[in-house]
Amino acid sequence: xxxxxxxxxxxSLEQQGVDxxxxxxxxxxxPVYDPLIDSTIRHILVRHEQGAGxxxxxxxxxxxxxxxxxxxSGPGATNIVTPIANAHMDSTPLVVITxxxxxxxxxxxxxxxxxxxxxxxGITKHNFLVSSAAELPRVIAAAFHLATTGRPGPVLxxxxxDIAQSTMEWWWPSTIEELxxxxxxxxxPIDESAVENAVALLAxxxxxxxxxxxxxxxxxxxxxxxxFAERTGIPVVTTLMxxxxxPDSHPQHLGxxxxxxxxxxxxxxxxxxxxxxxxxxFDDRVTGRLDGFAxxxxxxxxxxDRAEINKVRRADVALVGDVREMLTxxxxxxxxxxxxxxxxxxxxxxxxxxxxxxxxxxxxGPLRPQAVIEAIARTAAPxxxxxxxxxxxxxxxxQHWKYEEPGTWINSGxxxxxxxxxxxxxxxxxxxxxxxxxxxxxxxxxxxxxxxxVTARAEGIPIKVAILNNAYLGMVxxxxxxxxxxxxxxxxxxxxxxxxxxxxxxxxxxxxxxxxLDEVDAxxxxxxxxxxxxxxxxxxxxxxxKVFPMVPSxxxxxxxxxxxxxxxxxx
Amino acid sequence: xxxTPEPYVGPTTTSPVTHHILSVLVExxxxxxxxxxxxxxxxxxxxxxxxxxxxxxHARFSRITIVVDAETTPLEQIVGQLDKLVNVVAxxxxxxxxxxxxxxxxxxxxxxxxxxxxxLDAVASAGAxxxxxxxxxxxxxxxxxxxxxxxxxxxxxxxxxxELHRTGRVALxxxxxxxx
Ligand SMILES: Cc1ncc(C[n+]2csc(CCOP(=O)(O)OP(=O)(O)O)c2C)c(N)n1
Ligand SMILES: [Mg+2]
Numbered sequence: 001x002x003x004x005x006x007x008x009x010x011x012s013l014e015q016q017g018v019d020x021x022x023x024x025x026x027x028x029x030x031p032v033y034d035p036l037i038d039s040t041i042r043h044i045l046v047r048h049e050q051g052a053g054x055x056x057x058x059x060x061x062x063x064x065x066x067x068x069x070x071x072x073s074g075p076g077a078t079n080i081v082t083p084i085a086n087a088h089m090d091s092t093p094l095v096v097i098t099x100x101x102x103x104x105x106x107x108x109x110x111x112x113x114x115x116x117x118x119x120x121x122g123i124t125k126h127n128f129l130v131s132s133a134a135e136l137p138r139v140i141a142a143a144f145h146l147a148t149t150g151r152p153g154p155v156l157x158x159x160x161x162d163i164a165q166s167t168m169e170w171w172w173p174s175t176i177e178e179l180x181x182x183x184x185x186x187x188x189p190i191d192e193s194a195v196e197n198a199v200a201l202l203a204x205x206x207x208x209x210x211x212x213x214x215x216x217x218x219x220x221x222x223x224x225x226x227x228f229a230e231r232t233g234i235p236v237v238t239t240l241m242x243x244x245x246x247p248d249s250h251p252q253h254l255g256x257x258x259x260x261x262x263x264x265x266x267x268x269x270x271x272x273x274x275x276x277x278x279x280x281x282f283d284d285r286v287t288g289r290l291d292g293f294a295x296x297x298x299x300x301x302x303x304x305d306r307a308e309i310n311k312v313r314r315a316d317v318a319l320v321g322d323v324r325e326m327l328t329x330x331x332x333x334x335x336x337x338x339x340x341x342x343x344x345x346x347x348x349x350x351x352x353x354x355x356x357x358x359x360x361x362x363x364x365g366p367l368r369p370q371a372v373i374e375a376i377a378r379t380a381a382p383x384x385x386x387x388x389x390x391x392x393x394x395x396x397x398x399q400h401w402k403y404e405e406p407g408t409w410i411n412s413g414x415x416x417x418x419x420x421x422x423x424x425x426x427x428x429x430x431x432x433x434x435x436x437x438x439x440x441x442x443x444x445x446x447x448x449x450x451x452x453x454v455t456a457r458a459e460g461i462p463i464k465v466a467i468l469n470n471a472y473l474g475m476v477x478x479x480x481x482x483x484x485x486x487x488x489x490x491x492x493x494x495x496x497x498x499x500x501x502x503x504x505x506x507x508x509x510x511x512x513x514x515x516x517l518d519e520v521d522a523x524x525x526x527x528x529x530x531x532x533x534x535x536x537x538x539x540x541x542x543x544x545x546k547v548f549p550m551v552p553s554x555x556x557x558x559x560x561x562x563x564x565x566x567x568x569x570x571x
Numbered sequence: 572x573x574x575t576p577e578p579y580v581g582p583t584t585t586s587p588v589t590h591h592i593l594s595v596l597v598e599x600x601x602x603x604x605x606x607x608x609x610x611x612x613x614x615x616x617x618x619x620x621x622x623x624x625x626x627x628x629h630a631r632f633s634r635i636t637i638v639v640d641a642e643t644t645p646l647e648q649i650v651g652q653l654d655k656l657v658n659v660v661a662x663x664x665x666x667x668x669x670x671x672x673x674x675x676x677x678x679x680x681x682x683x684x685x686x687x688x689x690x691l692d693a694v695a696s697a698g699a700x701x702x703x704x705x706x707x708x709x710x711x712x713x714x715x716x717x718x719x720x721x722x723x724x725x726x727x728x729x730x731x732x733x734e735l736h737r738t739g740r741v742a743l744x745x746x747x748x749x750x751x
Contacts, residue, residue, distance in 0.1 A: 117602065118602075118605065121602070121605065121606055121609050122609055122610075122613050125655075125657070126656075126657040129601070129602070146657060181657060182598065182660050183597070183598060183656070183657055183658055183659045183660040183661075184657050305651075305655070306651050306654065307648065307651030307652045307654070307655055309647075309651070310645065310647055310648070311648060311651075
């Protein structure tokens with residue numbers, strides 16, 4: 001069967017089981033958009049290519065399947081660089097297809113030419129510049145294989161226009177060998193002696209902590225984690241990337257560690273004598289000042305990426321491999337700590353003395369953002385997916401919502417990309433149309449990517465957006481307040497410029513607003529009742545509200561600042 | 572004719588103190604070298620020297636010999652990150668004591684009546700050879716240990732207007748040592 005490169009590309013995506021592409025056409029990718037008309041694949045036409053990338057990420061994070069985005073060359077390609085970098089930091093499986101100028105024009109500064117494989121070489125797991133139509137099936141299959149196996153990540157495929165237009169004889173690789181990836185070995189055999197060493201370390205541990213990272217979700221290891229945690233009785237912390245990997249309602253769950261972590265989670269890691277790291281990478285937002293981090297802890301480091309071992313913190317035992325397989329191996333080897341009674345007594349004391357808290361909501365003043373989140377959570381359907389932007393609202397959403405299952409928390413962790421929330425929520429809703437999807441967004445973030453609500457309205461993707469409108473780039477404001485003597489530099493936005501309700505309405509969405517506490521439940525109920533179009537709620541929140549606890553940047557986790565009201569009582 | 576003198580085997584001065592030699596087999600694809608160079612730049616690893624050539628009997632693979640400074644970055648990190656590059660097929664880490672390292676030096680030295688015999692002496696005593704000559708200059712080649720090349724380079728510094736190129740080293744495991 002003779003196909004054009006463009007037809008072969010679309011057919012390859014169908015062959016991979018792709019059901020949706022997020023994208024926006026242009027000159028160099030034009031040939032590929034033609035056979036798309038005849039394809040069963042749904043295409044979602046975004047308003048900015050950054051939106052396409054974050055939607056693909058949201059889709060991937062909600063479904064566990066790779067997200068696919070397609071854009072044109074030059075500015076189309078550079079517009080999607082931020083989501084690619086974001087996916088790279090958070091190990092999210094993406095396949096991004098970019099148009100490229102015709103092969104013969106590459107290197108001549110042709111119209112809309114840019115070296116996107118060069119630009120993205122440091123922020124993709126791998127990228128390809130396709131050199132013939134015949135190799136397209138192999139390259140697409142390889143791209144999906146790379147994106148989804150081992151440590152997942154974004155893969156970019158750059159397709160010159162003439163190659164999309166030329167013809168090839170259709171074929172499809174039937175084996176991994178045909179993918180021609182001689183240097184790619186995503187897995188290695190389990191090191192049995194390391195498993196034994198881990199078991200021995202655990203047997204003598206008195207203060208172990210299961211330090212659960214995003215890799216646990218990527219490995220779909222949550223059932224194994226639950227079983228392992230319950231059998232051993234070890235306390236669990238879940239990082240920002242792992243919220244939902246272990247039920248928040250579980251009594252062994254201490255919550256999120258790190259810069260804005262729960263006191264008990266931070267303290268338990270600090271005083272631990274054995275950290276069992278499951279697909280986590282000792283990020284600086286978790287460790288605080290490295291030389292003050294968990295000083296007495298030995299480390300069992302489980303990660304599928306060998307390069308993570310000893311990168312930041314020396315591991316006493318390294319288990320290179322899939323988290324799920326490793327937990328199974330540890331279980332089979334009978335890994336078990338001694339009595340943890342004293343350890344739990346200590347942890348319960350921390351939990352009692354320093355619970356997550358915020359100032360009582362006042363009835364007339366501006367809203368407490370934490371209370372808004374809790375109000376949304378109270379009436380949210382079970383399994384609701386929460387996406388967020390980046391800033392204070394993100395931290396409150398990570399703290400105050402109870403995550404019970406994988407894929408229900410979608411955020412930008414490693415890169416901290418403002419504007420992630422709205423498009424990521426759209427992608428999540430496309431992937432899980434059965435779920436309610438809320439975005440907890442900031443006013444600053446919302447303004448970066450709000451145009452995708454036009455996409456959502458046009459494509460019938462009814463997400464709900466809660467803007468915690470504090471009129472500020474709040475997280476930056478918090479740092480200026482606390483560490484720059486309240487010298488506020490370029491952080492004020494405005495509560496009503498833009499008018500978020502009118503803006504929402506102009507985009508075909510329902511726009512609502514709540515300024516006082518008694519309005520909160522009513523607008524949330526109204527939003528919950530709308531299931532056909534996107535809803536945006538402008539919650540006017542208190543600009544002075546800060547995220548606590550907080551480990552100041554560069555400080556040791558021992559210097560964690562709890563909520564001001566808790567400071568007198570601190571031991 | 573005098574016997575070829577032993578190559579110089581003193582301490583190396585221009586190599587990093589704790590250098591390691593990575594012999595990296597890569598797919599012979601466009602952009603591979605840029606990926607490797609980019610990785611080193613991005614991660615702040617220092618490359619001391621780098622030599623690339625098609626691998627033994629292959630059109631598909633190339634061998635890159637990279638000398639790295641293992642003082643500033645743990646070798647484990649460098650190898651771990653390199654190994655993640657999809658086009659990198661195999662990495663052999665050679666500790667200097669387990670390796671046979673060689674490199675090639677070419678130098679063109681202007682000849683004068685005054686320096687002629689000193690130049691020829693230097694060539695003979697280093698075991699170098701003359702590969703090109705005209706009325707005004709000679710081009711000299713030395714294939715030897717990096718330390719031998721260092722030594723010869725210093726010796727040539729006593730002549731004026733020398734043009735000198737070195738290839739960077741290539742290496743293989745010393746026979747009888749375990750490959751890893
Ligand atoms: C693209 C981008 N630019 C700048 C920043 C730095 N930054 C981090 S949080 C933040 C403020 C976010 O403001 P908003 O969305 O209103 O959230 P808030 O903190 O007020 O809840 C800024 C500017 C960033 N993370 N991403
Ligand atoms: Mg704000």
